[in-house]
Amino acid sequence: MNKRQSRVFAIACTGIAALAFLILTLDSHRQFGKLTNAENITPAVTAGKDVWHDNNCINCHTLFGEGAYYAPDLTKITQLRGEQYLHAYMRDPARFYNEQTHRRLMPKQDLSDEDIANLIAFLDWVSKVDNQGWPPRPILVTGASIPGTDLTTSQQAHPTQQESAGLPPGARTVTQGDDPIALGQALFRSVAPACNACHSTAPRVNLAGPTLAGIAARSEQLVGSAEYKGSAKDALGYIRESILSPSAHIIPGPMYSANGQSFMPNTYEQNLTTEQIDQLVAFLATLK
Amino acid sequence: MRYRSQAVAYWYFAVAMVLFGLQLVFGLLSAAKYLGPDPLLYILPFDVTKVIHTNLLIVWVLTGFMGATYWMVPDESRTELHSVKLAYIQLGLWVVMGVTAIIGYLFRWGTGNKLLEQPLPHKIVIVIVMLMFLYNVGMTIKKSGRFTTTEGVLLLGIGSAAVLYLPALLHYENYTVSIFYRWWTIHLWVEGVWEMIQGGFLAYLLIRLSGADREVMEKWLYVIVGLVFFAGILGTAHHYYWVGVPQYWLPIGGFFSALEPLALVGMAMYAYGAMRRSGLAHPNTLALHWTLGSAVFTLFGAGLLGLAHTWPSVNKWTHGTLITAMHGHAAFYGAYAMIVLAMISYALPSMTHHRREQGTAIGYWAFWLQLAGMFGMTLSFATAGIGQVYLERILGLGYLDTQLKIQVHFVMLIATASLFTVGVALFIWDFFRYAPRFEVTTEVDPDMRMDAPPIPEAPRLA
Ligand code: HEM
Ligand code: HEM
Ligand SMILES: [Fe+2]
Numbered sequence: 001m002n003k004r005q006s007r008v009f010a011i012a013c014t015g016i017a018a019l020a021f022l023i024l025t026l027d028s029h030r031q032f033g034k035l036t037n038a039e040n041i042t043p044a045v046t047a048g049k050d051v052w053h054d055n056n057c058i059n060c061h062t063l064f065g066e067g068a069y070y071a072p073d074l075t076k077i078t079q080l081r082g083e084q085y086l087h088a089y090m091r092d093p094a095r096f097y098n099e100q101t102h103r104r105l106m107p108k109q110d111l112s113d114e115d116i117a118n119l120i121a122f123l124d125w126v127s128k129v130d131n132q133g134w135p136p137r138p139i140l141v142t143g144a145s146i147p148g149t150d151l152t153t154s155q156q157a158h159p160t161q162q163e164s165a166g167l168p169p170g171a172r173t174v175t176q177g178d179d180p181i182a183l184g185q186a187l188f189r190s191v192a193p194a195c196n197a198c199h200s201t202a203p204r205v206n207l208a209g210p211t212l213a214g215i216a217a218r219s220e221q222l223v224g225s226a227e228y229k230g231s232a233k234d235a236l237g238y239i240r241e242s243i244l245s246p247s248a249h250i251i252p253g254p255m256y257s258a259n260g261q262s263f264m265p266n267t268y269e270q271n272l273t274t275e276q277i278d279q280l281v282a283f284l285a286t287l288k
Numbered sequence: 289m290r291y292r293s294q295a296v297a298y299w300y301f302a303v304a305m306v307l308f309g310l311q312l313v314f315g316l317l318s319a320a321k322y323l324g325p326d327p328l329l330y331i332l333p334f335d336v337t338k339v340i341h342t343n344l345l346i347v348w349v350l351t352g353f354m355g356a357t358y359w360m361v362p363d364e365s366r367t368e369l370h371s372v373k374l375a376y377i378q379l380g381l382w383v384v385m386g387v388t389a390i391i392g393y394l395f396r397w398g399t400g401n402k403l404l405e406q407p408l409p410h411k412i413v414i415v416i417v418m419l420m421f422l423y424n425v426g427m428t429i430k431k432s433g434r435f436t437t438t439e440g441v442l443l444l445g446i447g448s449a450a451v452l453y454l455p456a457l458l459h460y461e462n463y464t465v466s467i468f469y470r471w472w473t474i475h476l477w478v479e480g481v482w483e484m485i486q487g488g489f490l491a492y493l494l495i496r497l498s499g500a501d502r503e504v505m506e507k508w509l510y511v512i513v514g515l516v517f518f519a520g521i522l523g524t525a526h527h528y529y530w531v532g533v534p535q536y537w538l539p540i541g542g543f544f545s546a547l548e549p550l551a552l553v554g555m556a557m558y559a560y561g562a563m564r565r566s567g568l569a570h571p572n573t574l575a576l577h578w579t580l581g582s583a584v585f586t587l588f589g590a591g592l593l594g595l596a597h598t599w600p601s602v603n604k605w606t607h608g609t610l611i612t613a614m615h616g617h618a619a620f621y622g623a624y625a626m627i628v629l630a631m632i633s634y635a636l637p638s639m640t641h642h643r644r645e646q647g648t649a650i651g652y653w654a655f656w657l658q659l660a661g662m663f664g665m666t667l668s669f670a671t672a673g674i675g676q677v678y679l680e681r682i683l684g685l686g687y688l689d690t691q692l693k694i695q696v697h698f699v700m701l702i703a704t705a706s707l708f709t710v711g712v713a714l715f716i717w718d719f720f721r722y723a724p725r726f727e728v729t730t731e732v733d734p735d736m737r738m739d740a741p742p743i744p745e746a747p748r749l750a
Contacts, residue, residue: 013514140685
């Protein structure tokens with residue numbers, strides 16, 4: 001090969017690849033609308049995108065896995081956390097996480113309630129984009145898809161009375177001043193027996209008990225349907241009933257119940273205060 | 289220095305050195321925040337230090353490219369620059385752009401679009417500076433009438449880099465579409481046109497340092513460019529896997545980006561082959577270290593570590609983790625930091641007083657400390673990233689819980705980054721400790737040596 005031929009090689013390679021790339025780009029434009037549900041890009045979504053950019057969120061978080069690696073991925077966050085949770089969190093992250101235990105804290109951003117609502121609309125649009133099913137497993141912010149993997153075995157063996165002893169290093173100790181949702185989240189892993197010993201909050205992860213991801217929406221549906229056997233009138237009522245009298249309505253499946261009796265302990269009614277139950281319900285109702 | 293106007297390169301290099309040092313300060317600050325808690329949470333949070341870190345990187349590397357081009361073009365075309373004044377105005381404008389952008393970031397004035405955070409006015413100035421630069425270099429070559437292939441590849445690389453920056457100036461309503469075009473700039477820069485720039489400098493340095501035959505070197509340079517674009521253009525799709533674009537980009541991205549290392553293997557063989565065949569024709573062995581080092585470290589950081597996570601079935605798990613940071617550091621350093629440092633090391637002895645042509649002892653320390661430090665940083669990001677992928681992505685442990693479990697790797701990151709920083713500090717010290725000297729000397733141009741073959745294909749322009 002002489003120099004002239006090698007030049008022709010360079011030009012041909014570049015030309016062919018560029019042409020193919022441009023054709024595929026055109027075809028992608030044909031499909032963007034459908035894949036991204038472009039008709040759902042409402043003014044709120046657009047405004048939320050601007051809030052996202054203005055606050056430089058991408059330089060701590062990732063979205064679609066792109067950004068910085070200092071804070072969790074938010075692609076599917078609205079499918080894991082409900083609107084109330086996200087609202088309360090963005091108003092003041094310090095009420096949910098503690099910089100001493102987590103060693104990182106999101107600085108409070110200067111956001112109005114409207115900014116937050118728009119941001120949630122934007123993130124919700126993002127979560128529904130058809131992106132080849134990524135992530136392959138849910139990416140949680142804290143906790144674990146498989147309960148207990150965030151604890152040491154000795155912590156699991158000796159869950160002591162001391163409030164923080166049974167908590168994984170990633171969980172903060174809460175104080176009464178915290179948001180009721182945050183308090184409920186802490187109770188979820190600290191009551192005895194701990195809810196998260198049997199229930200995951202990650203979608204599709206069923207353990208001794210069914211996953212509680214999406215419990216709010218599912219309760220809504222269930223209460224209105226004919227198969228519902230209990231006495232609750234609405235979703236919140238159903239969640240409360242499931243904690244207080246687990247057998248009032250049975251989720252089908254031989255691993256969950258036998259002879260009309262749920263395997264879930266029925267001791268919570270006695271052991272928890274009304275306030276604690278309220279907090280647990282408040283937390284569970286945010287699990288979209 | 290054979291031409292008086294090559295002196296402008298010195299000032300470009302000096303600016304690059306200062307910005308390189310600053311880049312590391314903000315890198316170390318960012319890494320310290322991984323460990324936390326952060327006393328600067330409300331003064332200088334992570335997002336600000338990280339933006340400044342990556343933007344300084346881009347600005348100093350481009351400053352280095354421009355300086356190195358102003359050094360190389362007079363040598364290649366055997367003439368003075370068209371306008372020294374224009375070159376200084378360009379540098380001034382560039383520095384003002386860079387400094388105001390960085391100050392703006394401190395107040396969160398930016399677009400919030402990764403790596404393209406420059407506000408619109410700054411982006412426009414960047415384009416203007418690029419045009420001034422291309423004009424100046426173009427006129428120089430036109431006046432001289434001597435246009436070598438090495439120069440051609442370099443200029444085409446710089447020109448295309450300017451063109452590919454244009455999509456970044458547009459506004460996109462759909463976030464997915466804006467991601468799609470963001471990669472036309474970022475990916476097609478680092479895995480396309482910037483590799484042409486690197487290839488151009490590499491060819492220049494190898495011809496000068498080893499005395500390799502220009503005809504042969506330039507022939508292979510074309511082959512490398514062909515391979516870069518054959519794989520690199522469609523390889524863009526390795527950023528399209530999970531962002532809301534059609535499914536067919538998955539196999540295309542996997543296949544073509546897996547071919548990308550071919551060009552990098554080619555480049556390393558090219559450098560090694562030139563040395564083996566032609567030996568050393570120049571006393572500057574330090575510049576030679578940087579030149580070969582760049583080719584080899586690119587193969588490692590971009591080729592090997594890029595390949596490691598470029599296949600869709602792997603990237604599905606590693607996407608958006610510290611694995612990306614591992615690769616980003618090693619690749620950027622090997623390909624673009626080291627090639628600029630190679631050009632500086634080559635040019636420096638003839639621009640300063642009393643400097644040993646072979647390179648100083650401090651210069652060698654700088655080389656080896658940086659190499660060891662960057663290798664250690666790459667390993668730290670890698671071990672942290674592997675831990676993160678297994679715990680967070682596969683096992684399903686929460687993000688924050690996982691980060692707490694991989695703290696030890698962040699300690700390692702800071703330790704090795706400090707080693708690296710010492711290496712860079714020595715390089716900067718070595719750069720500034722001899723006063724500049726801008727005298728024209730009569731070194732022998734390797735192309736003009738008695739035994740060098742004539743240059744048949746340097747087309748004369750009108
Ligand atoms: C003292 C040395 C350095 C330290 C401690 C350091 C640290 C960091 C940190 C903590 C990040 C943020 C990663 C994240 O998003 O979470 C980062 C990003 C980055 N740094 Fe550095 N860095 C250093 C030197 C360098 C050098 C020398 C280069 C290139 C030549 C470089 C190129 C980059 C790039 C390209 C990114 C963006 C990576 C990505 O988003 O994947 N850094 N660095
Ligand atoms: C000198 C050449 C290269 C440089 C400077 C470079 C630099 C980078 C940087 C900075 C990123 C992070 C970008 C972002 O997230 O915004 C990145 C991502 C990536 N690079 Fe490279 N790269 C180079 C070559 C390669 C090659 C040759 C391959 C494949 C063989 C490759 C594969 C990848 C992949 C797959 C990602 C995406 C990682 C993810 O999923 O987050 N890179 N590269
Ligand atoms: Fe890429």
